[in-house]
Amino acid sequence: MAQQSASLPPLDVTRAPEGGEIGPIQSGWRLALREFASNRLAVVGVAILAFFILFCFLGPLFYHGNILETDLINSHDPPGAGHPLGTDVNGFDVLGQLMKGGQAALEIGFFAAFVAITLGSLVGAVAGLAGGLVDSTLMRVVDVFLSVPFLFVVLILAVRYGATVLSLSLVIGAFSWPVPARLVRGEVLSIRERDFVHAARVAGSGNGRLIGRHLLPNAFGVMIVNVTFQVADAILAVAYVGFLGFGLHYPNLDWGDMISDGVGYMQDGYWWLIYPVGVCIVLTVMSLNFIGDALRDSLDVRLRRR
Amino acid sequence: MTAYLLRRLGTSIIVLIGISIFIFLLLHAIFPSPARVVLGLRASGAAVAAWNKQNGFDDPVIVQYLRYMNHLLHGNFGYSYAENQTVAALFTERLARSIYLSGISLLIAILIALPLGIFQAVKRNSLGDNIATSLAFILYSMPVFFLGLILIQVFALSFPIFNFEASQSTNVFVVMGDWHSMFLPVLTLVLLTVANFSRYMRSSSIDVLAQDYIKVARAKGLPERLVRSRHLVRNASLPMITLIGLFLPALLAGNLIVETLFNYQGLGLLFYNSLGKEDYPVMLAYTLLGAVFVLLGNLVADIALTVADPRIRLA
Numbered sequence: 001m002a003q004q005s006a007s008l009p010p011l012d013v014t015r016a017p018e019g020g021e022i023g024p025i026q027s028g029w030r031l032a033l034r035e036f037a038s039n040r041l042a043v044v045g046v047a048i049l050a051f052f053i054l055f056c057f058l059g060p061l062f063y064h065g066n067i068l069e070t071d072l073i074n075s076h077d078p079p080g081a082g083h084p085l086g087t088d089v090n091g092f093d094v095l096g097q098l099m100k101g102g103q104a105a106l107e108i109g110f111f112a113a114f115v116a117i118t119l120g121s122l123v124g125a126v127a128g129l130a131g132g133l134v135d136s137t138l139m140r141v142v143d144v145f146l147s148v149p150f151l152f153v154v155l156i157l158a159v160r161y162g163a164t165v166l167s168l169s170l171v172i173g174a175f176s177w178p179v180p181a182r183l184v185r186g187e188v189l190s191i192r193e194r195d196f197v198h199a200a201r202v203a204g205s206g207n208g209r210l211i212g213r214h215l216l217p218n219a220f221g222v223m224i225v226n227v228t229f230q231v232a233d234a235i236l237a238v239a240y241v242g243f244l245g246f247g248l249h250y251p252n253l254d255w256g257d258m259i260s261d262g263v264g265y266m267q268d269g270y271w272w273l274i275y276p277v278g279v280c281i282v283l284t285v286m287s288l289n290f291i292g293d294a295l296r297d298s299l300d301v302r303l304r305r306r
Numbered sequence: 307m308t309a310y311l312l313r314r315l316g317t318s319i320i321v322l323i324g325i326s327i328f329i330f331l332l333l334h335a336i337f338p339s340p341a342r343v344v345l346g347l348r349a350s351g352a353a354v355a356a357w358n359k360q361n362g363f364d365d366p367v368i369v370q371y372l373r374y375m376n377h378l379l380h381g382n383f384g385y386s387y388a389e390n391q392t393v394a395a396l397f398t399e400r401l402a403r404s405i406y407l408s409g410i411s412l413l414i415a416i417l418i419a420l421p422l423g424i425f426q427a428v429k430r431n432s433l434g435d436n437i438a439t440s441l442a443f444i445l446y447s448m449p450v451f452f453l454g455l456i457l458i459q460v461f462a463l464s465f466p467i468f469n470f471e472a473s474q475s476t477n478v479f480v481v482m483g484d485w486h487s488m489f490l491p492v493l494t495l496v497l498l499t500v501a502n503f504s505r506y507m508r509s510s511s512i513d514v515l516a517q518d519y520i521k522v523a524r525a526k527g528l529p530e531r532l533v534r535s536r537h538l539v540r541n542a543s544l545p546m547i548t549l550i551g552l553f554l555p556a557l558l559a560g561n562l563i564v565e566t567l568f569n570y571q572g573l574g575l576l577f578y579n580s581l582g583k584e585d586y587p588v589m590l591a592y593t594l595l596g597a598v599f600v601l602l603g604n605l606v607a608d609i610a611l612t613v614a615d616p617r618i619r620l621a
Binding site for chain 1: 317320324328329332333336337439446448449455456458463550555558559562566578582592596598601
């Protein structure tokens with residue numbers, strides 16, 4: 001708009017008409033994203049989570065702490081030169097361990113959430129679409145899984161079969177699918193009565209196609225919110241298993257494991273063995289909870305500012 | 307209402323049977339027989355087979371399941387070979403202590419969370435509300451053991467006011483009187499629970515405050531104090547009944563961690579020790595007990611809600 005004639009403004013078809021700005025029609029996802037980005041806690045959550053992902057997975061490329069070879073001369077060094085967060089009983093570098101433990105926590109968190117949401121949404125969609133006996137049978141199975149104390153079973157399985165990133169993810173995922181199953185079922189129950197589903201059915205879609213193309217994509221909002229909380233819960237569960245002494249084995253380690261190693265030295269004042277790890281767990285879980293809350297607010301159309 | 311309760315009871319019994327089958331099969335698949343625990347790692351294969359035959363561990367799974375359930379219904383929870391005691395004896399010894407720890411924590415947490423949530427809703431977005439919300443958010447994201455360790459550091463090591471180990475007495479009445487030792491374990495569980503409950507209490511109170519009957523009560527000139535005590539508290543507390551039922555699995559897990567952390571001789575610590583000893587009968591009985599407790603808790607919560615809320619009762 002550099003050249004404007006002095007006397008008459010030129011006819012500008014792109015100018016806003018009377019009654020305010022008309023933006024391009026935005027998709028629901030774009031609106032949700034804008035709503036999400038305007039939530040201060042959500043931005044903080046994404047920033048913290050991104051920081052921890054970079055810290056844990058890229059950090060070891062730049063910072064080489066000794067976390068493999070026992071070095072008893074340098075055990076229990078307080079934070080200082082060479083060891084920004086000190087060393088533990090074996091002379092392992094705490095900062096290096098934090099990165100390694102964080103990798104395990106994040107990997108298990110995301111993978112377990114993936115297992116849970118996949119299983120849960122399939123069961124939920126089938127139950128919601130089929131209705132009747134299939135629905136009530138599947139929902140009783142969900143009730144059974146919800147009543148079994150999650151941590152107990154995870155501990156028993158971790159004790160018996162040994163804990164690895166894969167086994168812990170599968171076990172945690174296999175026992176946390178009932179909540180997403182219930183949520184997705186609830187969504188499917190309302191979506192399946194909508195006109196486009198009837199249309200798809202008339203056009204010849206089978207049940208599998210209905211679930212994959214129409215029901216699950218429309219329940220995606222509920223699923224993505226739940227995934228965020230599932231990751232947070234899985235990271236906490238891993239911390240519990242590790243703290244109780246049934247976590248990953250050397251040379252792998254997890255955050256809960258590190259804290260339980262440090263507990264014995266609390267009276268000696270070796271604070272660096274406990275508090276940095278604890279703060280990492282709290283911040284990671286809190287960032288995921290922030291993101292989950294914000295996603296729920298931004299995907300809920302009723303709450304959205306227009 | 308009777309029909310609803312009967313239907314609810316019926317599904318609970320079906321789920322209860324499902325739970326027992328599921329947990330029994332799962333643990334049976336993991337630990338087929340305690341023979342190795344009893345006979346030792348160097349026992350011959352023939353001796354193990356003979357022991358299994360003698361004690362019925364080579365029967366088909368369905369027979370073993372039915373036998374276990376039959377024993378369970380007669381009060382026989384199995385025999386802990388690692389502790390050389392019946393599981394029932396181990397449980398009765400510790401049950402009262404666990405109930406006391408979880409019960410008193412839950413009670414205190416409700417007594418704090420209800421007024422706190424209402425206060426936060428009434429004084430929404432005030433400084434006090436923001437502080438309480440932030441604290442709840444941090445506590446909610448914190449592993450229980452880390453919270454316990456911070457409390458131990460502050461109240462037992464830095465300022466030695468309380469004991470860092472829970473009461474070791476076997477008498478639950480002595481435990482109740484020993485606040486010096488019980489303060490920190492109870493405080494840990496209370497903080498965990500309040501962080502969970504106060505958030506829901508706050509949002510439930512905010513919902514109620516927006517209802518028309520609150521406006522009516524104010525419009526007819528009822529003093530704000532009575533609006534809160536007669537209309538707000540009673541209606542906002544209803545969802546808490548369901549929430550307490552849903553919180554029971556987390557309470558059991560918290561109980562396990564807190565008992566381990568503070569070395570409190572309850573059921574959680576017994577279960578924790580059984581993990582290290584591969585004491586399968588204790589694991590099986592405790593997991594089953596936990597699941598039944600969660601199921602019954604939710605059933606009681608549903609019935610209590612039906613009794614408390616006429617809208618559900620009459621529907």
